[in-house]
Amino acid sequence: MINDYINIFRELVKAYNEGNLKEKYNQLIENAKDDNAKKYVFAAMGLDYIENASFEDIKKAMDMKKMKGKIVVRVGNCGTRCIDEDGLTSCQKSCPFNAIDVLLDKNTVVINDKCTDCGNCIAACDIGNLIDKIEFLPLAEYLNSKEDVYAIVAPAYIGQFGKDVTPGKLRKALKAIGFKDMIEVALFADILTLKEAVEFNKHVHRQKDFMITSCCCPMWVAMIKKLYADLVPHVAPSVSPMIANGRTIKKLYNNAKVVFIGPCVAKKAEAKEKDISDAVDFVLTFKELKEIFDILKIKPEDFCEDEGEHASRAGRIYAYTGGVSRAVYDTVNKLFPDRSIKVKAVQGNGVKECKEMLQRILNGEIDANFLEGMGCVGGCVGGPKAILNKDEGKENVKKYGSSTDMITPIDNPCVYNILNQLGIDNILDIADEEKGQIFERNF
Numbered sequence: 001m002i003n004d005y006i007n008i009f010r011e012l013v014k015a016y017n018e019g020n021l022k023e024k025y026n027q028l029i030e031n032a033k034d035d036n037a038k039k040y041v042f043a044a045m046g047l048d049y050i051e052n053a054s055f056e057d058i059k060k061a062m063d064m065k066k067m068k069g070k071i072v073v074r075v076g077n078c079g080t081r082c083i084d085e086d087g088l089t090s091c092q093k094s095c096p097f098n099a100i101d102v103l104l105d106k107n108t109v110v111i112n113d114k115c116t117d118c119g120n121c122i123a124a125c126d127i128g129n130l131i132d133k134i135e136f137l138p139l140a141e142y143l144n145s146k147e148d149v150y151a152i153v154a155p156a157y158i159g160q161f162g163k164d165v166t167p168g169k170l171r172k173a174l175k176a177i178g179f180k181d182m183i184e185v186a187l188f189a190d191i192l193t194l195k196e197a198v199e200f201n202k203h204v205h206r207q208k209d210f211m212i213t214s215c216c217c218p219m220w221v222a223m224i225k226k227l228y229a230d231l232v233p234h235v236a237p238s239v240s241p242m243i244a245n246g247r248t249i250k251k252l253y254n255n256a257k258v259v260f261i262g263p264c265v266a267k268k269a270e271a272k273e274k275d276i277s278d279a280v281d282f283v284l285t286f287k288e289l290k291e292i293f294d295i296l297k298i299k300p301e302d303f304c305e306d307e308g309e310h311a312s313r314a315g316r317i318y319a320y321t322g323g324v325s326r327a328v329y330d331t332v333n334k335l336f337p338d339r340s341i342k343v344k345a346v347q348g349n350g351v352k353e354c355k356e357m358l359q360r361i362l363n364g365e366i367d368a369n370f371l372e373g374m375g376c377v378g379g380c381v382g383g384p385k386a387i388l389n390k391d392e393g394k395e396n397v398k399k400y401g402s403s404t405d406m407i408t409p410i411d412n413p414c415v416y417n418i419l420n421q422l423g424i425d426n427i428l429d430i431a432d433e434e435k436g437q438i439f440e441r442n443f
Contacts, residue, residue, distance in 0.1 A: 005131050006291065009044040013295045016140060022055045036076035043073045046135045062138045066281050071117035071132050071268045077108040078129035094124035096223055096351045096375070116222045118375065119265025120351070123384035132265045135282040136292060142257050142281075143178030150253075151179040152245045152280075154262030155186040155311075156319035156380040159396030160286045160387045161293070161300050168305035173298055175306070179259070182308065188245040189215070189315035189327070190409035191418065191430070192238055195439055196324075197331040198431040199236045200370065204341060210361070210369040214238050214441065215324050218270035219375025220354060225443065228358045232443050239276055239441045241318065242267060246279030247438050252421060257281045261289055263383030266375065276441065285385030309414040312406035319397040320390075321349045321379040325372045331408045335427075345370040350377035 008028060015024030025041070032038045035049070042049045047061050048069045080102060082090040089109055092100045099115035102108075111121075122130045142149050151174045161170060171182040192215050200211050212235045214221055221240075224231055239247070246258040259282045260267055271280040284292075293300065314327035325345035332343050346368035348354030354373040360366045376382040381393030388396070409415045410427070419427065422438060429435040 003128070005040045005044065005128055008040050009134055009136075009288075010291060010295055012041075012044055012137060013292060016137060017296060021137075025055050025058060039073060039075045040131070043075075043131055043133045044137075046133050046138045048073075062141065064138050066277065067133070067135050067138065067268070067272065067283075069133075070115070071265065071272075072111065072115060072119060072122065073131050073133060074109075074111055075129050075131060077106070078125070078127065079107050080104065080109070082126075090124040090126070091121035091130060094120040094351075096120065096219065096355070097226060114226070116219075116226070117266065117269035118219045118222065119268075119384055120219075120375075122265060132268065134284075134288055135268070136284060136288060139257075139259060139282040139284075140178075147255065147257055148180040148253060149178065149257040149259060150249050151182045151259050151261055152185050152242065152249070153182060154242070154260070154264070154267075154319065154380060155184070155189060155316055155323075156263050156383065156386060156393060156397065157184075157261070157286065158316075158319075158400040159393065160263075161290060164301040166305060167310075168307050169300050169303045171308055172303035172306040173293065173300035176298055176303070177292065177296065180256075183245060183249070184308070184311055184315075185241045185245050185260070185262075186311035186315035186318065187309055187412075187414055187418070188241040188248070189318040190311045190412055190415050191315075192241050192244055192439065193314045193324075193327040193331050194335075194409045194415065194427060195238050195430045195436065196236050196328050197335050198428055199238065200328065200332055200343065201336050201339065202431060204369050207341065207369075209341075210234060210366075210371060211236055212361075212371045213324055213328070213373075214240070214443070215372075216240055216318055216380065217373060217375050218264075218266040219351070220348070220373035221443075222266075223351070223354060223373070223375070224358065227355070228362065231358060231361060235443045237440055237442060239279075239439055240270065241315070242270070243276045243279040243441075244439050246271075248418060248422065250279065251438065259284060262286065263380055263386035264376075265384055286387050287385045290387055309417075310404065310406075310412075311414070312409050312412045313401040313404055314408050315412075316401040316404070317397060319380045320394040321374045321377075322347050322372070323379065323397075325370060327408070328370060331410065334408050334410050341369065343370045344368045345372060347371075348373040349379070350382075351375055
């Protein structure tokens, strides 16, 4: 069934590109066997299901500045064929938040209000009854207008679109779709590394002190907020690199739109959280972008180079588990070389390890002062919408990290340029609640 969903998305994008979206929509709805089949059509257009909707209703619904409603969509009664001896289905076992209930009397599952749209259940469902909305068609209206739309790409992107696709070639390919420019989120991972290094220096003074990173993973942050609330005061008051990037673009370029591209479903939900919803308008996954390239017959490897700003090794290695810890470790050592208490990091690799680590913190069983969690095994390179397997993705990112002489954000002139444009002249002010407000988040 998941192939049916992708095929519907392909047909809709092709029809949009050819100027006959209305005809294709009507055809797909007429051929749909039931309401569940129609839900695929709506989700592929980024929409909640609207009963008896005309194409005019669809056009109005797609005319949005930001995605609305839940991201994860349940299509049909999937049954309980995957239930195990403990009475748990595959999607239940994958959910960190106990957001899925089994209704044995109705032979189905339902998503309850604990759902954070993390998307774990989508990867666990092998028959495609759980899907995530695709945000491309509402976005396409902006790409075809005179509005400036910026693509910001996750650090995990290296090699995802082919071994010959350099950052410059991908930038050129995205411009061919209609984007104004492409910016690597790794550059803002640099900036958040700097901020977390300063936060570490402010808050960790004794052997028993510790700090929990808030960078990167929305699933990790949601776990702490929902399941381990006692630990929230120890979370660094920082937005993710995605949010920092989006906010900066919108501050420097009036009326710009921002689209994040990455391997993660949970980023679609993060972009909609109330306190940070000002930053990113739409989210696409690597797999979705690859489909779009294929449908539009765009081959990134055939484009010429189009150079932009670059990140240090610190920002580039955020894409795999342990990368944030290494980045902050190196930056603290360079920025505060005389500190007696150095960064001593520990990581949670995947939901299971993250939960175990957080519980050990509560029990006072961890001998560490910097705690990093990644909801996906392997980190972002292991995300459910990555194109490559996590090992190949990690190797690509490690090589990309090693290809620069800039080891920390302190070595990166692009970081100073951005901070200066934002009115931050002293890098230590990046953690100032007023001067660095654009990078702040109150958990």
